[in-house]
Amino acid sequence: MGAYVNPIYPYKSxxxxxxxxxxxKPLIVIGAGPVGLxxxxxxxxxxxxxxxxxxxxxxxxxxxxxxxxxxSLEILDRLGIADEACGLGVSWNIGRTFLEEDEVYQxxxxxxxxxxxxxxxxxxxxxxxxxxxxxxxxxGADIRWQHKVTAVTPxxxxxxxxxxxxxxxxxxxxxxxxxxxxxxxxxxxxxxxxIEGRVFQDxxxxxxxxxxxxxxxxRWFWFDPPFHPNQSVLLHKQSNNVWRIDFQLGWDAxxxxxxxxxxxxxxxKAMLGDDRPFELEWVSIYTFQCRRMTDFRHGRVLFAGDAAxxxxxxxxxxxxxxxxxxxxxxxxLGLVIKGxxxxxxxxxxxxxxxxxxxxxxxxxxxxxxxxxxxxRTSKTFRNQVxxxxxxxxxxxxxVNSGRLSVPSFLTGSVLNTPDAETFEGNMxxxxxxxxxxxxxxxxxAWLLNQVGKGFQVMLFVDAPLxxxxxxxxxxxxxxxxxxxxxxxxxPIKPTLFIVAPSPLDIPGMNVIVDAQGxxxxxxxxxxxxxxLLRPDxxxxxxxxxxxxxxxxxxLARAIGAHIGTA
Amino acid sequence: xxxxMHIALKTDPNFHEADRRFFRDFSPGDEFYENLIDAHNGxxxxxxxxxxxxLILLLANHIGDLRVLREALQAARQID
Numbered sequence: 163m164g165a166y167v168n169p170i171y172p173y174k175s176x177x178x179x180x181x182x183x184x185x186x187k188p189l190i191v192i193g194a195g196p197v198g199l200x201x202x203x204x205x206x207x208x209x210x211x212x213x214x215x216x217x218x219x220x221x222x223x224x225x226x227x228x229x230x231x232x233x234s235l236e237i238l239d240r241l242g243i244a245d246e247a248c249g250l251g252v253s254w255n256i257g258r259t260f261l262e263e264d265e266v267y268q269x270x271x272x273x274x275x276x277x278x279x280x281x282x283x284x285x286x287x288x289x290x291x292x293x294x295x296x297x298x299x300x301x302g303a304d305i306r307w308q309h310k311v312t313a314v315t316p317x318x319x320x321x322x323x324x325x326x327x328x329x330x331x332x333x334x335x336x337x338x339x340x341x342x343x344x345x346x347x348x349x350x351x352x353x354x355x356x357i358e359g360r361v362f363q364d365x366x367x368x369x370x371x372x373x374x375x376x377x378x379x380x381r382w383f384w385f386d387p388p389f390h391p392n393q394s395v396l397l398h399k400q401s402n403n404v405w406r407i408d409f410q411l412g413w414d415a416x417x418x419x420x421x422x423x424x425x426x427x428x429x430x431k432a433m434l435g436d437d438r439p440f441e442l443e444w445v446s447i448y449t450f451q452c453r454r455m456t457d458f459r460h461g462r463v464l465f466a467g468d469a470a471x472x473x474x475x476x477x478x479x480x481x482x483x484x485x486x487x488x489x490x491x492x493x494x495l496g497l498v499i500k501g502x503x504x505x506x507x508x509x510x511x512x513x514x515x516x517x518x519x520x521x522x523x524x525x526x527x528x529x530x531x532x533x534x535x536x537x538r539t540s541k542t543f544r545n546q547v548x549x550x551x552x553x554x555x556x557x558x559x560x561v562n563s564g565r566l567s568v569p570s571f572l573t574g575s576v577l578n579t580p581d582a583e584t585f586e587g588n589m590x591x592x593x594x595x596x597x598x599x600x601x602x603x604x605x606x607a608w609l610l611n612q613v614g615k616g617f618q619v620m621l622f623v624d625a626p627l628x629x630x631x632x633x634x635x636x637x638x639x640x641x642x643x644x645x646x647x648x649x650x651x652x653p654i655k656p657t658l659f660i661v662a663p664s665p666l667d668i669p670g671m672n673v674i675v676d677a678q679g680x681x682x683x684x685x686x687x688x689x690x691x692x693x694l695l696r697p698d699x700x701x702x703x704x705x706x707x708x709x710x711x712x713x714x715x716x717l718a719r720a721i722g723a724h725i726g727t728a
Numbered sequence: 729x730x731x732x733m734h735i736a737l738k739t740d741p742n743f744h745e746a747d748r749r750f751f752r753d754f755s756p757g758d759e760f761y762e763n764l765i766d767a768h769n770g771x772x773x774x775x776x777x778x779x780x781x782x783l784i785l786l787l788a789n790h791i792g793d794l795r796v797l798r799e800a801l802q803a804a805r806q807i808d
Contacts, residue, residue, distance in 0.1 A: 528758045531765060539768045539776040543761075549807065554739040560757045571751045588751060 165372055165402065165443060166288060168220040171295070171307045173328065179213075179306075180332040187213050188499055190323065190336035192311050192349055194218075196227070196287065197467030197484035198342035199294035203241045204492035206301035210499055213336075214303055215325060217310035221291035224444040225370050228284050228398060228406055229478035231567040232272065233594060234485045235279040236699065240614040243293045244279065251283030252399045257381040259563045262388060266551040267561040276680045277597045278608040282381075282566060284400045287481070314339065314349055314463065321462045338495060339463045342484070347469035355460065359453020359523065362474060363413040364534045366448050369426055371405045373440035383563040385533075385548060389432040394533050394563075404443055407433065408475075410534065417447040450474045452527050454519045458487075459512035466491055471519035473526035476533060476564035483522050486569055487515050493697035497721060502653045507722035510577050518570040525565045532562035569594040572700060576724050579694075579703035579716040586686040595699045596684040600661070601675040609681055610699060612674055617656035617717060618695045621708055622687035625666045631689055631708075652717055656694065661687070696720060737799035 179185060189205055191198045194216035205212040230238075230247065238244040259267040271281025298305060312331070313324035321339040325332055341349045350357065382397040384390070393410035400406055409429055411420055419425060426445055434440060454471035458464065467484030491511045497503035535541035550557035571593050572578070578591035589596060597610045613620070623631045659672040661681050666673050676682055685693065685704075694703040694716050703716035743756035750756050767783075768776045788797055 525758070528762050532761070535765075537768065537776070538773050539771070539780075540765050543764065547761075550803075553806070554803070556739050556741045556743075556757070559741040559754060560761055562754070562758060562761070565752070565754055565758070568752060593751075 165404075165441075166286070168223065168288065169292065171219050171305070173219065173308045174306060175329060176306065176309065176325065176327050176332060177329075179325075179334055184322065184333040184335050186320065186335040186337065187211065188337045189213070189340070189495070190215060190321075190334070190338075191340045191342060192216075192323075193341065193343035193467075193469070194291075194295065194305055194307075195222070195342060195344060195467070196290055196294060196481050197488050198340065199291065199298050200237070200241060200485055200488040201340050201342060201466065201492055202298045202303040202305070203294065203301060204488060205496070206298065206303050207241070208492070208496040208500075210496060212303050213334075214298070214305040215309040215311055215323075216305065216307055219307040221288040221295070222286075223288075224368075224446055225286035225288065225400060225404065225406060227287045227290075227478070227481035228400055229482070229566070230283050230285060230290065231478060231482045232277065232279045232281050233567070233569040234482045235283065236597065236610050237485045237489045239279070239611065240489075240699070241294075241297065243297050246293050247285055247290060248279065248283055250289055250401050251285030252379045252401055253280035253283050254379045254381065254399070255281040256378075257383065257563070257566070259561055260382065260384045260387065261548045261551075262384075262386055264552070266548055267558045267563075271566060276599050276678065278599075278610065279597070282478070284379075284398050284406070286400055286404065289401065290481075311343075311349060312352075314341075314353060316353070316461050316463050318461065337462065338499065340491070340495075341463060341465045341469050342467045342488075343469050345468040345472050347465070350455065350465065350469055353460070353463070355455060355457075355465075357453050357455045357470075357472075359451055359472070360527065361451045362449065362530055362534070364449065364530075365411045365413060365415045365417060365420070366450075366475075367409040367411055367415075367420055367426065367429070368444070368446045368448065369407045369409070369430060370400070370443040370445070371407060371430060371434075371440045372403055372443050373405060373434070373438060374403060375405065375434075375438065377405075385544075385563070387433075390429065395433065396563075411447070415447075421445050421447055448475075450530075452523045452530075454516065454523060457512055458515055459508055464491060464495070464508065464511065466515075470515070471523065473522050474530040475526075476529040477522075477526045477566050478564075479522040479526050479567045482567035483518060486518060487511075489698045490515055494722075497654070503721040504725070506725040509725050510575060510722060514570075514572045514575045514577075517572065517574060521570050522567075529562050529564045533564075577696070577702060577720045577722065579719055581704065583706045585704065587684060589685045589693070589701055589704070591701050591703055593701045595695065595701060598676070598680040598684055599678055600681060601665075601677050604665075607674070609674070612659060612672075613695050614697060614699045615657070616697050617654055617702075617720070619656045619658045619708075619713065620661060620685075620693040620695055621658060622661045622682060622685070622689060622691040623666070624689040625662045625664045627666070627668075628689055652714060654717065654721060656713070656717060694720065737796050737803065739803070 189212045191214045202212045202214050235244050255271045257269045310326045312326050315322045384395045396408040398406040458470045466487040473479045494507045498505050535544045547560045573592040575592045661674050690707040692705050692708040702720040
């Protein structure tokens, strides 16, 4: 089987890590999967030393997580591999849902133009991991393969680790430990930490097939198709002529039997026809659970990705939410490690990502209950939604073949400053920022590429500048370009950039031109409207005018000033 | 089939809740659907059927407008 050959990453002797007493590292990441690697890259981008320990020596076996959502691509853009991922991956926005042979519903993940990244790309997890590893190494992350962490002892001010290697076992200490060791999380189990939720009694077959086919780059989902009656089937196009086909089998299916090519190939021929040549790349039978840890933070130990939460695969909310975990965690951890914020800030990581995990579990559970009804009544409702969907728009909206991963609006985050003025639209405090096309120095550019570099202040102005806005700028003693706002007396200085409807020459100042007006539209901006933006491209606060005192208060709140104070 | 005063049967997505903001258009409908299936949890098939009947009667009285109800009955009757 298979066209893809897993790379073997070289083992490096841990001699330099072994010492008595044990060495102390500022940051250790357990697990070189997508989430651990994203965390390591983010750490390096902030100039933090990071050691990554992984018990294996290669990337994922099989394609595994193949759908990377727009928000993940925006995060990967900040980490520096999105162009490569989008270049190799298959971009898509359209999903079609069929009942038997008829299309009943279609969705478009990005119905509005003016976003840099597509709604989704399909790309085998092994490709994504290879890109992340190359990027992490390029940035100087220290990745050690065949280093299995067998024990972790969390203490007040550090965690101690016992690491097993081909050359023996050694102890090492970490000021901070990020655990991203996957759904089975040996570390979570070792520490005896709870993860609770619901097990679903159903089995699914993944067949990755190499074939030449001219099906469009869309997600196709069938309820009860003639080639696989009474069950569901999902088709996705991946890179290099690999296609993902996912068959629902039911709980009674024998996983060992169903994995055999003599069982898989007839299923595929029934779907693809006898004449289409194909080759099996990977076959897997899976069941799933929807569950999360009670607390993602245990002192100095922070859990992220599948180690902390698991969802059903409908909606691609696994790896995608893991990237968002890393995105939320790492700027906070960076500030804490640098002594710029209290470690209480990390409680907001746990709180906000637990909220997001609950939302992902809720959505993926709803999808699962629609796709695999658990009772006769539930199945009747499902089938009659599909029947009504042919004629009635409301029923099409209820057809739930997977609500594809979108980021949570962290509206309950303690880091947000609630609005004191009226705004339209979705860019509320806690919102993941909408992208928009802009111009920078006469060149086409994207809004999200201008943010994600520490805290930033986005000020909307008119052109030419009105006296009001000029007065506001003078009032905060602004400095141009990347120079921090000097009126802010905080260890963290946000940088200011200006969004103007047409080119505006303010010496030394970053001016982004909103030529199509989409930034102003999406952020409901008027001249003077000011946004405080977090390093992870989320809105922290917003006002109708720039005011240094309000900015300073909101910034303090955004780095945790209100955490743990009643 | 309708005059100015008549509210036709709504068949566009219409699930909503006062003072609650949904950032994703599928969320209110999905929430209703979940509540609906949850209401049947643990019931035998005939109990579920009876629940559905009670539910239809409650909702029909709430709607009240006989023309809307006739339209709904007709739409529900249509199968192809």
